[in-house]
Amino acid sequence: MGDSSLTPTSYVVLGLVGALGSCTSYDMKSAIAVSIGYFWPFPHSQLYAEPARLTELGLLEQEQETTGRRRRTYTLTAAGRNALRRWLAEPTDEPTEIRDLAILKLFFGAQADPGDVKGLALHAVDAHRRRLAEYETIARGLDIEAHQRTTLEMGLRYERAAVAFWTEVANSE
Amino acid sequence: MGDSSLTPTSYVVLGLVGALGSCTSYDMKSAIAVSIGYFWPFPHSQLYAEPARLTELGLLEQEQETTGRRRRTYTLTAAGRNALRRWLAEPTDEPTEIRDLAILKLFFGAQADPGDVKGLALHAVDAHRRRLAEYETIARGLDIEAHQRTTLEMGLRYERAAVAFWTEVANSE
DNA sequence: GGGTACATGTAATCAGTTACATGATTTA
DNA sequence: TAAATCATGTAACTGATTACATGTACCC
Numbered sequence: 001m002g003d004s005s006l007t008p009t010s011y012v013v014l015g016l017v018g019a020l021g022s023c024t025s026y027d028m029k030s031a032i033a034v035s036i037g038y039f040w041p042f043p044h045s046q047l048y049a050e051p052a053r054l055t056e057l058g059l060l061e062q063e064q065e066t067t068g069r070r071r072r073t074y075t076l077t078a079a080g081r082n083a084l085r086r087w088l089a090e091p092t093d094e095p096t097e098i099r100d101l102a103i104l105k106l107f108f109g110a111q112a113d114p115g116d117v118k119g120l121a122l123h124a125v126d127a128h129r130r131r132l133a134e135y136e137t138i139a140r141g142l143d144i145e146a147h148q149r150t151t152l153e154m155g156l157r158y159e160r161a162a163v164a165f166w167t168e169v170a171n172s173e
Numbered sequence: 174m175g176d177s178s179l180t181p182t183s184y185v186v187l188g189l190v191g192a193l194g195s196c197t198s199y200d201m202k203s204a205i206a207v208s209i210g211y212f213w214p215f216p217h218s219q220l221y222a223e224p225a226r227l228t229e230l231g232l233l234e235q236e237q238e239t240t241g242r243r244r245r246t247y248t249l250t251a252a253g254r255n256a257l258r259r260w261l262a263e264p265t266d267e268p269t270e271i272r273d274l275a276i277l278k279l280f281f282g283a284q285a286d287p288g289d290v291k292g293l294a295l296h297a298v299d300a301h302r303r304r305l306a307e308y309e310t311i312a313r314g315l316d317i318e319a320h321q322r323t324t325l326e327m328g329l330r331y332e333r334a335a336v337a338f339w340t341e342v343a344n345s346e
Numbered sequence: 347g348g349g350t351a352c353a354t355g356t357a358a359t360c361a362g363t364t365a366c367a368t369g370a371t372t373t374a
Numbered sequence: 375t376a377a378a379t380c381a382t383g384t385a386a387c388t389g390a391t392t393a394c395a396t397g398t399a400c401c402c
Contacts, residue, residue: 008272008277009390011277011281015280015281018281019283024353024354025353026354029353035280036277036280039270039272040270040273040277043391044354044355045356045390045391045393046389046391048354048355048356049356049389049390070354071354072355084281085284085286087278088282088286088289088293089286089289091275091296092274092278092293094274095211096271096273096275096276097270097271097273098212098213098269098271098328098331099181099212099213099269099271100213100267101181102264102269103212103269104185104188105265106320106323106324107188107321107324108191108261108320109261110192110319111188111191111192112258113258113262116262120264123265124264127268145283147279147280147281147282147283147290148280148283150342151276151280153338154335154338155271158269158271158331158334161330165326165330169323180361182361197382198381198382199380199381199382216363216364217382217383218362218364218365218383218384218385219363221382221384222384243369243382244381244382244383245382245383
């Protein structure tokens with residue numbers, strides 16, 4: 001069982017610190033911005049608050065510069081690495097949440113004015129095409145770790161499916 | 174522009190009251206449980222709190238039974254219907270969020286113990302198959318409004334893609 | 347050396363979640 | 375009529391968001 005006082009945010013922080021060896025909050029922010037943050041955004045303020053909490057809990061170790069930016073660098077403790085491992089070992093029953101305002105609006109389409117749903121769909125096609133292009137750019141990079149590349153593959157498939165879906169919706173309205 | 178004091182929850186409530194003509198919080202809960210709640214869950218407590226707020230704002234009208242369960246029935250006001258229409262008319266730039274703990278764990282797969290990712294994938298295949306079956310059951314229903322059926326279609330596609338994806342992940346681990 | 351973007355944080359607020367609690371209806 | 379479950383809410387907490395604030399490095 002995962003510790004119930006730890007949220008997904010906690011594990012993302014632990015996972016990033018583990019993956020990067022040691023890092024600052026800003027490093028986490030940068031890493032998230034081009035990877036998992038596309039699926040699940042974490043505002044940077046949490047990436048400052050959460051490591052502090054995890055340090056309290058003994059899962060991270062903190063070292064602060066005494067000069068210049070006085071930035072804090074975090075490392076996993078043994079307890080932190082164990083917590084992460086246990087979490088990774090345990091499959092999840094939490095179903096996927098797909099939070100998409102466009103889908104929400106589509107759902108209530110019967111109450112929209114004529115043409116609104118079509119406009120919504122066209123806009124969505126465009127948005128998903130752009131995101132697909134971003135993913136393809138990232139995928140062209142050579143230095144991506146295998147599992148991260150697999151994650152990205154899921155994103156690519158989702159975006160392709162979304163482009164196809166919204167195109168059909170636009171055509172049928 | 175949508176009113177910035179209104180959250181997605183607000184619009185779901187407005188949309189449901191509009192779609193159902195008039196309803197109680199429990200009616201909303203029931204409707205969500207078999208539809209949009211699969212993508213974007215709203216805990217029932219919010220479906221009691223939010224209509225109260227919207228009534229304050231003049232977007233809903235409330236009528237309460239004086240006997241029995243004393244339940245509150247809500248109806249859209251003209252202002253409420255307008256707010257909903259304006260929201261529906263405006264396409265969104267908010268990108269889709271796909272919150273999935275399994276994807277998060279996959280992303281950090283390099284730090285997992287051998288076999289963990291495979292276990293995760295097999296579990297996910299199963300979970301997505303089950304959800305796919307639920308969607309197919311709902312889709313068999315004859316009384317679904319067209320846009321709601323389209324929304325469901327997106328769900329079906331997502332689940333099929335997820336089953337395929339996680340099957341491949343399981344096989345490659 | 348002044349502007350701009352990068353980097354690092356804090357504070358206040360609030361939506362959302364979890365937990366609690368109880369009344370009403372149905373069914374065995 | 376007792377148990378179970380359906381239905382309707384409230385309360386407390388807190389993670390997350392938004393907004394604020396400032397320091398540092400780089401570039402023209």
